[in-house]
Amino acid sequence: MSGGGAPQGAGSGGEGCTCVADEEGCRLEEDGGSGFSDISDSELLSLQDAAESGDTCSAKKEGLEIIHDNCGKSDVSTGAEQGHHSHHMGLNSAENPVPSDSAQRKRKQKSPTPLEKYSMKHLAVTDICNQIWCEQQMVYKIEQPTVHRPESRAIINEGSSIHLARELEVHDVVPVTTQSREDSWALKCLNILAMIPVLQSGGRIREFPVFRELDGIMVVGVIDELGYSSKGELELRELKTRATPTLPRLAQKKSHELQVCLYKLLFDGMVSGVLQADAVMQHENLRPEQELGADVKEHAIKCGLTVTTLRDVLELTFLNLTFSELPRIDSLKLEYCYQGDSSFLGFDTVTFKEESVMEQVTFYLSYWKGQRDIQGVDIEDAWKCRMCDFADICEWRRNTPRLYRTMTKRFK
DNA sequence: ATTGCTGAAGGG
Structure with missing residues (x-):
């Protein structure tokens, strides 16, 4: 169960406090439940307050537009479900358009590093x-x-809330915008x-x-x-x-x-x-x-x-x-x-x-830094694929047939 | 600079 309590406002009794960035409530996800479920009630309340008081609730970061009279969890427009790293992959179509040594400006020819x-x-x-x-x-x-099998998600959420509980034992957490x-x-x-x-x-x-x-x-x-x-x-x-x-x-x-x-x-x-x-x-x-x-x-x-x-x-x-x-x-x-x-x-x-x-x-x-190719799991670690959230789309697996056989084998 | 891009950790 996810008992993660809300970091309540500036408590007075603690020995100290930590501030968390409260990015105007932008830590939202499309799916009301399977995502980062630890958006707390108090955070939602403060969101609603902000909306009602006419605060601009425009969340430009993350390319996420929130219609601010509907600033509730269930009304998040998507676009964030891929997260901030969601630059469209696979742009290889336009690659190396003829190295016309003339007009090509001083732009880097080499492909970008993963970073x-x-x-x-x-x-x-x-x-x-x-x-x-x-x-x-x-x-x-x-x-x-945000891709997670439900079972992974539940375990991770439980871990998060235990961590939060421990944190609250040593100091308060106050939201700061x-x-x-x-x-x-x-x-x-x-x-x-x-x-x-x-x-x-x-x-x-x-x-x-x-x-x-x-x-x-x-x-x-x-x-x-x-x-x-x-x-x-x-x-x-x-x-x-x-x-x-x-x-x-x-x-x-x-x-x-x-x-x-x-x-x-x-x-x-x-x-x-x-x-x-x-x-x-x-x-x-x-x-x-x-x-x-x-x-x-x-x-x-x-x-x-x-x-x-x-x-x-x-x-x-x-x-x-x-x-x-x-x-x-x-x-x-x-x-x-x-x-x-x-x-x-x-x-x-x-x-x-x-x-x-x-x-x-x-x-x-x-x-x-782009100094070597990606390296997926070795054969002997193929068991990891059985509990991987991305097993079905994995290029590494597809390109490593031996790996796939090992992985699917029901050993013993 | 097609001008700006993200709380980290969370578990296996």
Whole structure:
């Protein structure tokens, strides 16, 4: 069951709070139920309020037009069901139109890299983790983010709500309206600024945003939990909720392990000063002097900060990160628990080997830079296809007949 | 720049 409670408005009793970008309610999906079902009642209410009070509810981002007197969940015009990555695929028809060396301007002749093709400014840590599971599937997920078999969807929703419940144990979540990507980044920074002192005083935090350039690509993520072990070491904890009361098998563990290693790589970089405001601005194509939205500025004031532009916030954040002398992450822990009865299944301690992690990162990012072809699952991993949401449309499978036979074989 | 494109993680 999806019990994900709504992050209610600014609670007063918490030890802290996190702001979530409340993109004017644009986190909507066509299908009222199977999609991101955790749009909460309170979010819907605030949407309706906004509509009634005549607020423009135009959601240009995502190419989604909402008729604003019908701003309810069931009335979302589609167009978003393919998500933001829904650039029409398969434009190969017009390819290489005769290299008429004359009129052809200085446009790049070479085909775009996958990163360019999907207009991605950055990769998420979880993109890379999906990539380690199956690169072909990861691409399908980017192209069609809302495609899920119902059973996958239910398990994922349950996991989300358990995570949210845990988050609410350590701080409140207050919705903040963002009007631009600059606003979203500012909010991310405000969250970091709010969490630094908690870490400094030995406290525990959840949902810590991290980002850093790796191999020329911006990688962003959110650390599930940071706290201190009994030995006083800074410890990263990543909760994995499971649909079966079993520990994961190797293939899945590999993905989880890389996930926490990537978080450490990003976090350590941030506290040791490798971040530069300009690099972030360039990668993300942000306007540094753009004035921040009213709600973001208002929230900054509540945090005791007077800021007007994203540059202000970013630089403040980087200064704080480097001068707070936060430790690097000492220990990486995966915690598994069973969705059914919340019982604890076990811990895994992950060893961080920098060379090995960087080697993997280089390999996975090379795909995004167009340096190699896509690589679907190997024969021995063909079992993954049996529970893949995209099995029936998969090019990799179609082009790998041996894989298909292995996959469909009912072994034993 | 056919001028702008995205909360990440969520589980297997």
